[in-house]
Amino acid sequence: MYTFQDSAPRLRSATVHRHDYAHDLSPPQSVTGPDDDYTPFLPPPQPTYRSRGRRWPLNLWPLNLVPWPQRRTVRKFLKFAIPLAAFSLLLVFYLYETQIEVAFYSRGWVQREIDPIGPLSGCFEPSRVSAKYNVSEAVYGRRRTEVQAGLPMRRGLDCYDFSGTIQMHRDDVRPRGRLHPDARTQFHTYWRTDLVPFGPRQEWMIKSFFATQDVQASRLIVWSNGDLTTNEILRGYVAQHPESFALRVVDIAALAKSTELDGSELLKLKDKKAWLDGDLLRLLLLWNYGGVWVDMDSLLTRDLTPLLEHEFVTQWDCYGTPIYANFSGVRAKVALRTEKPYQPLNGALMRFRQHSPYLCEAFHIMAISPPPRIHSTDWGSLLYLKLWRRLIAHAIPPFKILPFCFSDGRSCRLDNRLPDPFKPDNRAGKWTMGLGLEEGGGLDDVLDKVFGVHLHNQWEKAFPPGGWVERLLLNRYDLRLAALEARSLLEEDEGDGEEL
Template sequence: MARGDYERLPMYESFKSSFRQRSLVPPQPSPIPSCGSASPPLRTRNGTTTNTRFLIKPRTIFAFFKYALPVTSLLLLLGFYLYEPHIELAFYDRTWVHKEIEPVVPLSNCFEEHRVSPSYNVSQFVYGPKKTEVQAGMPMRMGLDCYDFAGTIKSTPRTSHAHIPPDERTQYHTYWRSDLAPFGPRQEWMIKSFFATQDLTSSRLVLWSNGDLSPNPILQTYLIRYPDAFALKIVDIPALARGTELDGSELLTRKDAKAWVDGDLIRLLLLWNYGGVWVDMDSLLTRDLEPLLEHEFVTQWDCYDKIYLPLNGALMRFRKHSPYLCEAFHIMTISPPPRSDSTDWGALLYFKLWRRLLAASIPPFKILPFCFSDGRSCRLDNRLPDPFTPDNKAGKWTFGLGLEEGGGLDQTLQKIFGVHLHNQWEKPYPSNGWVERLLLRRYDEKLQSKREL
């Protein structure tokens, strides 16, 4: 057989012919067999193939909506009737949790004897006995438990009426950023609440700002009327930071459009330099804070026990040169810079500090229960009524307790220490609403009676 010559086998010719015939027939889609059964029948119409096994008949859809949907709805309603659902959803970045929450870095040496200021008595302020207990040891989510616990803290009668120089009184600090909004009648209510509820012989309110507020006519009246109990001051952050770990740091220039970051920084620096109490401007005080002042404290954010951000600084108290604040400044210097419009120097900072104090076996600062100053932040059945909703829409308060004078809400407001309103400056108080009747009018009445004495 010559090179290139070979015998064509019959099998080759047969395969070639078969291939040509198949290539002339258009491919058909393969039927999808159902699980556990033979391939479903196919029906061809106008050159298309339809799988009749997967068609949903209209009668089936109608039967579902007619029977299954009503039954499901009834079961859900029955479940809500028999059981009380508790659903709380929160989403946290895992990377953030691993980086910012889980590590417990050792404290600095702020509590060591050679670092503590001579004006701060650790034995008395940290380890000494206290007259009142401000932590219940329970979440107090049920009913009026939290408010009733606030009522167990009794004010002590004052025995001395000797004149106390302004700088030696308990300093109450608050802050208003004049570049964000002017100081007006709405902001004045916090000032009125202070003078109507606190002991003016032993306390002084200092309104701090980043600008000069002295020309304001509203504030001028208080400067004239209460020269020893009221003062206006301008914040100098670099000066306040001298002697701390933040001295000269670029962190001191941090601020945001909501005054959260710089506000959180200022409250710590003011308490470090002067000691006393910090009160957010968007608060209304309802009772003398004197029985709380033997403690250093922050407040619980709300009754939901936020696992990573449980603490709030809207109402807080620390003494001058407190080692708690010294440790807070240390944490600020070794942590990532705060994010804008965040509570990194607020709730997150307090929580980091609290955990590190425990790890070092140092008694931490106290945490006031949520309702002491933030009763608006809890469940629908036991939080304070919406301050910006008319009474006729709010209806009865918790457990049918009324909103009228002498009613359940009125009695509760006399037990707690304040109402935090969370920056809702643009919302007006309803005319003759519970805020106006049970708080604002009484502030004016008390101030008028004090003026007449």
């Protein structure tokens, strides 16, 4: 039997040994007293993981949560599971085209730039509306066509079919005869001479204008920041169509004279992508002259006349709703979205009347907002969204928003977007839902319904020979232009005969 005096030394020995063990990673030694083989419980030594000279306890790795007897089995499983998972992912990416778009927006930026709805500046007040703008007709007047479906139209060919419902009205057909160039519908576009020289690739937009629009009732003006009159391609159009085509050099300061941006340092902003100055210029040109803005990287496919009774911008793409999921019966909004929540609108194709109050309010927002970020759409998509929200908050009917496919059918689901213009046609000769790519096929029918194809600044890419763009658009432009030239020569000959 032990006495208190006998047990005390053994307890002290064990205590000292534990204290030493905390500083020593050597295997534990047995602790026994002088009279028995008693050994107190000590934990096993902690394995360590050496990495770049530093010692980290291995229990930081989740494998240490597995009991010791099963760890060898888990390691063997992971040796096969990890390579198999990696191979499976590579196989999926090889067999399927995967498109994932994740955008990160600063919460502070959203709270500062998106959430607040500021007041309007009063541009719609009767005393401030220009005499050149009829509010009753432009904002509240009756319309022959409806350009907003009220549905996202992301499935199948719904958007393209809806575009086909907008047809030319008999009142849209203008009587033949000479119309003064300034009285025509003005089409505006812009080219930065210091970025890329104007060449045959840029000429296709001009060809698409003359092949699709009523040249006796419209005029295309190519604006630039430098002199383009020496360009041989453009000189030919000026000589051949003096009343339907013109070249102009922009003067930003002069165009902004009657706006809130008059004299502002913001007028000097520009970037290497021509986003800031391009977004500013389109608004200033439409304010001063009215009409239609078309980005130079577009191909028109149809007469825009049925749309011109509206003032509009365009929808950026076909997405517009967040992803929703059910968790334990509770409907929750997932952070990952299938849309551009703060970039829903686009100005590649837009139309406003001269001195439109919508543009007046846009200039006000630009003047009081922080300067735009370089290479951003702050003066484009973000500006249109701010303006639209302010208008409806003050009970003013907003401008219209054309569905995405009207001019940007490339921006939608993989199963219903337009084929890539810069890739050869697929071997099956099909587009989507079994529709063919040949002349008279499903894609050809769709192109007859929409109003344009936006190419998104991919100037460095060439159209593949024999591809759908060449067969269904470019070749037809040349045929129509040749027919127009022949008819023009015939009319000149008839006029000369009458004079004789």
